[in-house]
Amino acid sequence: MTNTEIITNTLKSRGMTDDQLSQLLDAYKGDLPFHTIPEWSRRGYHVKADAAPLFTCDLWKHTNKPSRAAIEAATEAGEDVPEQSPHFYKKLSYIYSFAQVEKNADAPDLDTIKARFSGLPGLTLTVKGEKTGAPNVWFTGDVEKYADEIKAAGGIWSKKKSAYWVKPSTAPAPSIMEDAPSIPAPMQARPAFTLPPVRLALPAPARLLALPAPKADPEPAPAPVPGPWKKCSFYTIRRDKGDEKQKPHKVDGYTDGVYNYYAIGDKRGKLWHAIHPVYGLSVAYADSRKDAQEKAQKCAEQVQRYEAQKDARLQSYADMMKAAQDGGNLSLF
Numbered sequence: 001m002t003n004t005e006i007i008t009n010t011l012k013s014r015g016m017t018d019d020q021l022s023q024l025l026d027a028y029k030g031d032l033p034f035h036t037i038p039e040w041s042r043r044g045y046h047v048k049a050d051a052a053p054l055f056t057c058d059l060w061k062h063t064n065k066p067s068r069a070a071i072e073a074a075t076e077a078g079e080d081v082p083e084q085s086p087h088f089y090k091k092l093s094y095i096y097s098f099a100q101v102e103k104n105a106d107a108p109d110l111d112t113i114k115a116r117f118s119g120l121p122g123l124t125l126t127v128k129g130e131k132t133g134a135p136n137v138w139f140t141g142d143v144e145k146y147a148d149e150i151k152a153a154g155g156i157w158s159k160k161k162s163a164y165w166v167k168p169s170t171a172p173a174p175s176i177m178e179d180a181p182s183i184p185a186p187m188q189a190r191p192a193f194t195l196p197p198v199r200l201a202l203p204a205p206a207r208l209l210a211l212p213a214p215k216a217d218p219e220p221a222p223a224p225v226p227g228p229w230k231k232c233s234f235y236t237i238r239r240d241k242g243d244e245k246q247k248p249h250k251v252d253g254y255t256d257g258v259y260n261y262y263a264i265g266d267k268r269g270k271l272w273h274a275i276h277p278v279y280g281l282s283v284a285y286a287d288s289r290k291d292a293q294e295k296a297q298k299c300a301e302q303v304q305r306y307e308a309q310k311d312a313r314l315q316s317y318a319d320m321m322k323a324a325q326d327g328g329n330l331s332l333f
Contacts, residue, residue: 002298003059007034007095010057033098041167045101046156053094061091086282107154110168113137116153120146139164224300226256226293234260235324236273237280237317248280248324254289259296261289276303279317 001009008021011034024032036059037047066074066085074081107113110127117125122142129135139150143162147155155164232255235248253262259274273285274296283303284295296303306314 004032006057006059007032010055010095014055034095036093036095040096040101041104044104046104047096047101049157051096051100054097054100055095056092057095058090059093060088062086062088087285104156104167105152105154107166107169110135110137113153113166113168117146117150135168137166137168139166224258226258226297229254229256229289232260234262234275234277235280235321236260236262236275236282237320248320250324256293259283259293261292263289278307278321279314280321281317 011021011032012018021032034054035043040047064084064086066082067087067089070085071081108116110130114125114127117123117139123139123146124141126138126140127135128138138158139146139155140163143150143164147164150164150166154166154169156166157163158165231252233250233252234255235250237246237248239246240249251262253260253275255261255277260277261272261274263270263272265271269287271285271287272289272292273282274292275281276283284292284299286292286295
């Protein structure tokens, strides 16, 4: 179940009808105007200072950190705990509506922000996530003295005393595709979250429909359809023991014509990874090849969006993969 489906089911449980949901989906091009603070931020909005969450629900989150189960399994086996172990997990999330957010002021790029605010007396500037390509700039210290200037540069109050933050205009959206880990990390089971039987007064659809509709985007190309399984050899980007940096590694596995699949692990357990054939990155993983395929299909639209960005990070992986494939004379399909 996707995050959109989880939010949709929560709305239904709190009194919204199918007709109302259909009207919202039509007005917002298939997207619901209900999101978490980080998602609104990614879309260029911030939650109003006096806004309270409209409701809560458990949504899928992505992390590179190893799960507790992966740490315990590695410890028991006497192996090194993996530095990275990409996986999804559910987390209680706070949801806000379109009526509770405001459009962010246009922010300058990171270099301009640094040049403008670095060295100002009493003001501390901290850049978080700069190496990820999607940084946030935090202002602490004597922020009240420079509040107007910070706000004019797109600064948003963090709802914490003496702290503002801003997302530079050049920051791209982060990619869900991650390097394939060399050590498997099993999914950690989480207890199901039961919504309280409380009926919230949600904004009427007419009010939401009166709000400015989001900009129309071109229709995405249809997701490719998997074909019959075939055995094949291919490359995947990862960093094994002894590697100074990430590089292509040749593996044997299967392909469905869309993604490549291989299993890592030992007799204690294996995980199947769906590998992007161009970038060599892990898109999804599960305990079986079929489940990994199903997960990869569910996030196909997200992967297409990241492919369309063609950022420097993905291009570097594509270049490494092409060089490896040309040198090894491999046929992916």
